[in-house]
Amino acid sequence: QNKCIGCGACIASCPYDARYSHPKGYVDKCTFCIHRVKKGLDPACVAVCPTKCMYFGDLDDPKSPVSMVLKNRKYKTLIPEAGTKPHLYFLI
Numbered sequence: 170q171n172k173c174i175g176c177g178a179c180i181a182s183c184p185y186d187a188r189y190s191h192p193k194g195y196v197d198k199c200t201f202c203i204h205r206v207k208k209g210l211d212p213a214c215v216a217v218c219p220t221k222c223m224y225f226g227d228l229d230d231p232k233s234p235v236s237m238v239l240k241n242r243k244y245k246t247l248i249p250e251a252g253t254k255p256h257l258y259f260l261i
Contacts, residue, residue, distance in 0.1 A: 170195045185247055185255075201225070201256075228256070 173195035180188040180196055191197040202212035206225075210216065215223045226235035244258040 170197070184251070222260075 170191075175190070175194050175196065177190065177196065180190065183198075187198045188196050189198070202210075202214075205212055205216075211225050215225045224235040224238050226233035228236055228239075230236060231240075238260070239258060243261045245261055246255040246258055249255070
């Protein structure tokens with residue numbers, strides 16, 4: 170944040186479309202609401218989703234709701250060949 174000049178180059182080049190221009194003039198990305206997660210809460214997008222189609226949790230815990238969903242459903246990730254070990258899965 171303190172080094173960002175707000176040019177938007179990283180927004181244009183991000184293959185995941187994960188960057189956005191913050192109202193305070195710098196570029197930012199989703200942190201999965203780490204401030205909420207540290208308090209034991211879900212990220213805001215998960216908490217307010219009216220259809221409950223979003224899941225969040227510990228992928229290392231095989232009994233967590235998110236692990237159970239991924240175990241039982243087909244899913245895709247963005248650009249798997251990049252080897253970035255994504256933590257965002259799209260159910261299909």
